[in-house]
Amino acid sequence: MIPPVALAVVLACAGQARAGETSCWFENGAVVAPAVIGVMAGDYVIDLSAPRTLLHNTKAEMEGILEPEITTSVQVAGLKASAVSVKVADLDARGAGFVTPIAGVIGMDVLAGHSVEIDFARCWLRIDRPWRPSRQVVFPVSMIEGLPTVAAGVSDGPRAFYGAFAIDTASRAMTRLSTRDANATGKLNPAARHQAPAKLRALSIGGVLAENVPATLADDLPQGISGTLGTGLWARHRLRLDAEARTLSVAP
Structure with missing residues (x-):
């Protein structure tokens, strides 16, 4: 067999x-x-x-x-x-x-x-296949240390910051925050990408605000990348990373 x-x-x-x-x-x-x-x-x-x-x-x-x-x-x-x-x-x-x-x-x-x-x-x-969505939102992409990133902001309530976030298609959390930039209470395992045990007050990308965002930490991100945006954010959509145009298109 x-x-x-x-x-x-x-x-x-x-x-x-x-x-x-x-x-x-x-x-x-x-x-x-x-x-x-x-x-x-x-x-x-x-x-x-x-x-x-x-x-x-x-x-x-x-x-x-x-x-x-x-x-x-x-x-x-x-x-x-x-x-x-x-x-x-x-x-x-x-x-x-x-x-x-x-x-x-x-x-x-x-x-x-x-x-x-x-x-x-x-x-x-x-x-490298044709892309013809009826509707889409397009984000500019910046390459940092070989990784495609988009600009986003996060807040835990008292504190907020804005930075470059990698497009993550392999983590359950809506966002993983770099351990360089984030503090967390409790025991969060940065290697456990199938888990999203923490909550952030808000995540903002392209003028759209998400609240009570499932989150965790990441200790494997290159310098200059503040975190990742994971499948908790993308899973209801279609994504297309266009390497030539340096864009990320998101369609229903």
């Missing part, structure tokens, strides 16, 4: 899904899609807030890979990137709460320079 993940990859290669797109699933606050790193097919988190592509060390060890980093090809949604430097990492925390094991994370080192669309309702991932 062919495993479901391997079958999905075979069907995509056989032309059952058009080049440049694939079905995905939205689970545990993250977008997950079939992909292949080297010869390793599996279920990979699609994370626009990850600067690098990661391979779970358990998956690597099953293939006899013991190095901390490998250079290999990466394939996802019809896109094939060659000679990607892939970091081998312990992703147990990232994989917590998923029904099936997570093989790794596809990051912006693979997706940079491409237009990436995510339809959360149908869970469909499209790369």
Whole structure:
């Protein structure tokens, strides 16, 4: 019997899904899609807030890979990137709460320079495909340390600040705040991206205000990025990150 993940990859290669797109699933606050790193097919988190592509060390060890980093090809949604430097990492925390094991994370080192669309309702991932929404809101995107960011403001009541927030497609919280800029009471685990245990008074983006926002902390963000905007914010919409125009389009 062919495993479901391997079958999905075979069907995509056989032309059952058009080049440049694939079905995905939205689970545990993250977008997950079939992909292949080297010869390793599996279920990979699609994370626009990850600067690098990661391979779970358990998956690597099953293939006899013991190095901390490998250079290999990466394939996802019809896109094939060659000679990607892939970091081998312990992703147990990232994989917590998923029904099936997570093989790794596809990051912006693979997706940079491409237009990436995510339809959360149908869970469909499209790369470099036409985009024709009937309605949309468009935000300017700034690249910081290889990550696409949009401007947003947050407030915990007494204090507020405005900054660059990465577009996060792999965290349950509406926002993750950098531990450099935020203080929190209680025990918040920055590695537990499937959880959103805290609340912020407000989040503002593009003149739209959200209140009592599910939030957590992040300790893995580059300097200059204040936080991330996660799937708690995006999940009712379609997103398209346009690498050429440096815009993020959000449609119903």
